[in-house]
Amino acid sequence: MHPNPRQLTLLSVVQAQGSVTVEQLAETLGVTLQTVRRDVQRLADEGMLARFHGGVRVPSSTTENIAHQQRESLNAEGKSRIARAVAAVVPNDCSLILNIGTTTEAIARALLHHTGLRVITNNLNVASILSTNPKCEVIVVGGVVRGRDQGIVGEAAVDFIRQFKVDLALIGISGIEADGTLRDYDYREVKVAQTIISHAREVWLAADISKFNRPAMVEVATLSQIDRLFTDAPPPEPFAALLAEAQVRLAVAIP
Template identity: 65%
Template sequence: MTLNPRQRKLLDVVRHQRTVSVEELAQQLDVTPQTVRRDIKLMEDAQLLARYHGGVGLPSSVRNIDYNQRQALNSDAKRRIAAAVAGQVPNGCSLLVNIGTTTEEVARALVHHQDLHVVTNNLNVAAILADNPGCEVIIAGGVVRARDRGIVGEATIDFIRQFKVDIGIIGISGLEEDGTLRDFDPREVKVAQAIIEQSREVWLVADHDKFGRQALVRLAHASQIDRLFTDAKPPEGLAKALKDAKVQVVVAA
């Protein structure tokens, strides 16, 4: 779903307060409780919120949103982020690209680049870039996850460690206020950490819904990335953490 301004504010309130009642949300948003309940139902279906006894809160930090839902969520924002990334990727460079719906959009935005050498553990990224005759695609070995065609496992990590690339492009599930990058699957996290280690520059792609989102596993810290490509200005606390970590923030128009 694409959130309207009221729904965006509702989500921001819940992220700030963790749990909040329908009546309090209605008061803060200056709308009726019925309107709040309708918004909550839509956002619960998209797994952005979860209902608890007496109110609403953030969904579990243990389970990610289903892949098909993530594909549709903020799709326009992801395309804008991808276009911004493609505008800064030079022809003739080497890339490591990990699992994620935003990194898949980046692959689509790179289909006309020339002389790229791309190593990926994402079969969707590989399939997209295989249509570009000016791109060499190298697929990591390992265990294929049926739900999103990501490749994970120790064999994947060992394979990636053979390379040293110009740019590593990674997606995440959550970016906390202190600059901590988080995700859900420990196996996926280990692969992403290997990508960070083997990249001369690390570019993070994350739409605004990732700001403050809870996820179980620590992946890295903002100090380990060089650029953040997003679609909205980060909130104040996160913006300070990114500035302190000397991360270049690119907000896609």
């Protein structure tokens, strides 16, 4: 499913508020209750929303992410804006690591015209995308391949990454909680992400607006370990203060 603009707006409203009634959605979007119910049903069927009596909320699982195909569709336009903003400031002739995630895959597509990049990745989708750029060298991390999203995880991946020190780590994340922690679902993926962060001279986080206040089980890092944050809309409270305190440079890719 590729949500239409109205459905993307509906998702943004629910993500900003956590939960909302069908009546509130109809009023906010300026559409009928029937239209909202139809959109909610489609989005719930795809796992993008969870329904309760009279309303909807964000999926609340802290132990399992939604499917890769669903994440590709969710806020795809916002992720593309983030990717272009990141690519605009990535210099040619540098070394970088891209980790698992649909946002990092969007960044890979935005880097297709760069030259002289040496890219290390534990994401086979990223490797497939950037391998079509003849002026880019791609190094694939060894380890266990997760079939659901083509991510590479496990101790072998950690050991492989420890050999390198790159200019930039471009990372995605599943959730940023209100205490400033970055969180994900698979502890094996987290171990790899932590190693990536510790083996980069600068760490850039790419996270669309849906990732703020989204819970997940395993702590990856804190905002204080991030140098730059790229997102597609101004973060909600209390993140402006948290980012300022952590001295993270914020870039908002406005439409």
